[in-house]
Amino acid sequence: MALRRRFGNNSGMASFPRLVPLNAIPGFTDVLLTKPEITIGRSRTSDVYLEDPSISRLHARIRVQDGTHVIEDNRSLHGTKVNGKLVEAQPLAHNDVIELGVYALKFVTSQVGDSQTTLGNSDFDRMQLLLNVTRSINSSLALREVLEHVIDAVIQVTRAERGFLMTLSSNNALEFRIGRNCDRTELESDGLSVSLSIIDRVRSSESPVVLSDIEEGAESAYSPSVIGLGLRSVMCVPLKTNDRLIGLIYVDSHRRAKQFGDTDLSLFQSLANQAAIAIEKSQLYEQLQGYSSSLEEQVRDRTRDLVQANEELKLAYRELQEAQSEIIQSEKLAAIGRLAAGIAHEINSPLGVLTSNMDMLGQLARLEGSKPQDMLDDIAASSSAASSRLQHIVKAFEAFTGLDEAQLKLLNLNEVIDAALTLLQHEIPSRVRIVRNLGHVEAVRCAPGRIHQAFMNLLTNAVQSIEGEGFIELRSEQSKSHVRIIIRDSGRGMSAEQLARAFDPGFSPKRDRMKASLGLVITGQIVRDHRGEIHLDSTPGVGTTVTVTLPVQT
Numbered sequence: 001m002a003l004r005r006r007f008g009n010n011s012g013m014a015s016f017p018r019l020v021p022l023n024a025i026p027g028f029t030d031v032l033l034t035k036p037e038i039t040i041g042r043s044r045t046s047d048v049y050l051e052d053p054s055i056s057r058l059h060a061r062i063r064v065q066d067g068t069h070v071i072e073d074n075r076s077l078h079g080t081k082v083n084g085k086l087v088e089a090q091p092l093a094h095n096d097v098i099e100l101g102v103y104a105l106k107f108v109t110s111q112v113g114d115s116q117t118t119l120g121n122s123d124f125d126r127m128q129l130l131l132n133v134t135r136s137i138n139s140s141l142a143l144r145e146v147l148e149h150v151i152d153a154v155i156q157v158t159r160a161e162r163g164f165l166m167t168l169s170s171n172n173a174l175e176f177r178i179g180r181n182c183d184r185t186e187l188e189s190d191g192l193s194v195s196l197s198i199i200d201r202v203r204s205s206e207s208p209v210v211l212s213d214i215e216e217g218a219e220s221a222y223s224p225s226v227i228g229l230g231l232r233s234v235m236c237v238p239l240k241t242n243d244r245l246i247g248l249i250y251v252d253s254h255r256r257a258k259q260f261g262d263t264d265l266s267l268f269q270s271l272a273n274q275a276a277i278a279i280e281k282s283q284l285y286e287q288l289q290g291y292s293s294s295l296e297e298q299v300r301d302r303t304r305d306l307v308q309a310n311e312e313l314k315l316a317y318r319e320l321q322e323a324q325s326e327i328i329q330s331e332k333l334a335a336i337g338r339l340a341a342g343i344a345h346e347i348n349s350p351l352g353v354l355t356s357n358m359d360m361l362g363q364l365a366r367l368e369g370s371k372p373q374d375m376l377d378d379i380a381a382s383s384s385a386a387s388s389r390l391q392h393i394v395k396a397f398e399a400f401t402g403l404d405e406a407q408l409k410l411l412n413l414n415e416v417i418d419a420a421l422t423l424l425q426h427e428i429p430s431r432v433r434i435v436r437n438l439g440h441v442e443a444v445r446c447a448p449g450r451i452h453q454a455f456m457n458l459l460t461n462a463v464q465s466i467e468g469e470g471f472i473e474l475r476s477e478q479s480k481s482h483v484r485i486i487i488r489d490s491g492r493g494m495s496a497e498q499l500a501r502a503f504d505p506g507f508s509p510k511r512d513r514m515k516a517s518l519g520l521v522i523t524g525q526i527v528r529d530h531r532g533e534i535h536l537d538s539t540p541g542v543g544t545t546v547t548v549t550l551p552v553q554t
Contacts (some may be wrong), residue, residue: 017069019048021321022097022104022156028110037063039099041074054078054101062092068108071098090524102184143282147178150249150275155182157267158235158260161249162187164194167239167247167279169412174203174247193229194250198236202248208237208269212260234262237268239276246276272413274356350389357383410443411451411548414476420455428463441478445553446530454526457519458487458546465491465544481552488545502536 019031031038031048038047041059056076062069072089073080081099082090085278146287147165149291162402164187179187195230200207211234214226231252239247240311249272302503356380399470417438421428428434462472477484494502503524520536531551538544 017092017107017109019098019105020108020124022106031105033062033069050100050103051099052103053101056475059100059339065091066537068092070244076100076228082532100264101169103210134210140222143279143286144178146275146278146282147182150278151178151180152184154251154268154275155180157271158251158264160233161253162194162237163249163251165239165247165249165275166199168245174199177247194252195226195229195231198226198234199250202236202238202250203245206238206245208265208463210235210265218300230254233260234263235268237265237272239279241270241276241280246280249275266363270359274359281315350385354383354387380496381474407447408445409448412443413447413448413451413455413483414438415457417450417474417476417485420459424456424459424463427460431469432463432466433469435471435473437473437475439476439478441453441476441483442485442552444530444550446550451530453474454523455485455546457523457547461519462487462489462491462544462546465489470543482549483552484546485550488543489546490543493537493542493544495540499536499538 016032016034018033021030031199032356035047039058039059039061040046040048040220042050042052042055044060054077056074056078058074059076060071060073060080062071064070065282069092070089071082071087073087078101079086081087082096084097084099086489092107094107097108098105098107151163151165154160154165160182162179162181165177166174167177169175176189176192179189179192181187202209211226211231214232214234231346232250232254234250236248236250238245239249249268360375360379417436421434459472466472466489469518472490473486473488475486475488478487502520504521527548528548533549535547535549536544537547
């Protein structure tokens with residue numbers, strides 16, 4: 001991944017505007033706009049060549065119209081943004097930030113001697129950059145993606161040539177997790193040339209180490225490893241949560257010295273704080289997922305053993321009922337595991353937004369002018385949205401609690417569907433479209449926890465039955481004495497034989513069908529306990545429709 005300038009340098013070009021890259025690209029300064037039209041894209045014939053899969057071959061062009069430079073998007077796959085907004089054609093003003101895929105370029109009309117110095121002196125630009133990268137860190141819970149976001153963000157903020165991230169293992173040993181160059185190419189752990197003395201110093205003191213502008217022949221001032229490795233600049237900070245060291249981040253440069261200042265260190269530490277929180281919550285989420293998967297595997301194994309025992313020993317009907325009760329209890333535990341993973345996912349995302357916003361507020365307090373006010377408005381809006389999301393999640397969680405609660409309450413089944421979708425949102429892939437056709441229905445008297453579990457099971461089965469793109473349609477209808485909920489999916493469907501045994505636990509040795517069958521067994525029992533009916537209609541390759549009818553009880 002590289003950015004290449006195809007024309008001009010800045011000698012004798014003082015009257016021309018230019019594009020200044022905000023990404024760290026060694027040896028690259030800026031692009032002077034010396035022609036009436038320039039092209040930007042992944043084609044090697046482009047004036048500005050951006051070598052990255054996120055860039056289209058002819059991504060955009062900048063042309064002069066009536067003395068004004070205008071950027072035009074060429075129907076690119078990922079679009080072109082100016083100051084964070086997608087545009088088709090947009091006149092450019094001084095200091096506008098153009099985003100093309102992973103790249104950010106600033107349009108500058110005034111002439112200064114060194115574009116790197118201009119960037120370093122703009123506190124607002126660095127704050128905006130930190131806000132963007134902390135949001136990207138909190139955009140995922142997959143640990144590998146979080147680590148990649150973190151190290152790329154660190155290199156972007158510090159403008160170092162390469163960076164490494166290490167975490168502490170369960171036995172308190174430092175483990176290499178990820179290393180990247182400034183062009184985002186991967187670095188392997190074998191044979192890495194890093195200053196172990198600096199790493200040991202940061203780990204033992206839990207304080208940052210900053211070395212700037214290291215000169216050759218300075219053995220007396222620096223450790224032999226720093227000089228021997230030819231390092232020109234090094235910065236290493238600890239990763240800590242709740243005053244507990246969980247790892248460290250290390251960046252350095254070999255080709256040119258980087259003068260790290262107090263602002264660089266402050267931004268690096270702020271980013272490290274956000275990274276530590278994101279890494280810890282990703283590790284927690286993976287543990288919860290593992291716990292949920294383990295419980296589900298135990299349920300499948302126990303179900304298979306019970307079915308085999310039933311066939312071999314011809315157990316009495318009473319013994320089978322007792323065994324089914326044990327299975328149902330195990331499924332409730334698995335449901336709690338899935339719910340815990342869902343809650344961790346749904347709550348941590350808005351919490352990450354709020355956490356990064358609070359950190360940004362502290363940084364913005366030191367700035368003056370109108371631009372920080374715009375960022376404050378942005379932070380306030382995102383914080384409000386995150387708080388509203390948390391309230392919705394907590395409401396859905398409260399509705400699901402009490403799986404064994406027997407007390408009957410009046411409940412609107414439309415609200416049950418919405419709560420289940422909220423808690424299952426992390427399990428519904430983007431390829432599955434949810435279609436709501438929920439009409440006005442009266443409340444039914446039911447046990448809230450058990451009814452929520454029933455519809456969670458039905459929605460989970462519907463999602464898991466769709467292997468490619470598809471949809472799940474949700475309908476609610478009201479008759480004189482009943483409320484009817486219809487869940488129709490475009491999944492793989494079931495044969496007539498499978499339908500006939502759908503409510504028998506583990507009717508098929510196939511793992512996916514045993515899992516779906518167990519959910520249907522529990523759901524069927526819950527519906528019947530509420531004096532309701534459940535009906536299945538399915539066609540292989542077309543999909544399945546589940547109809548649940550419950551009486552309106554006053």
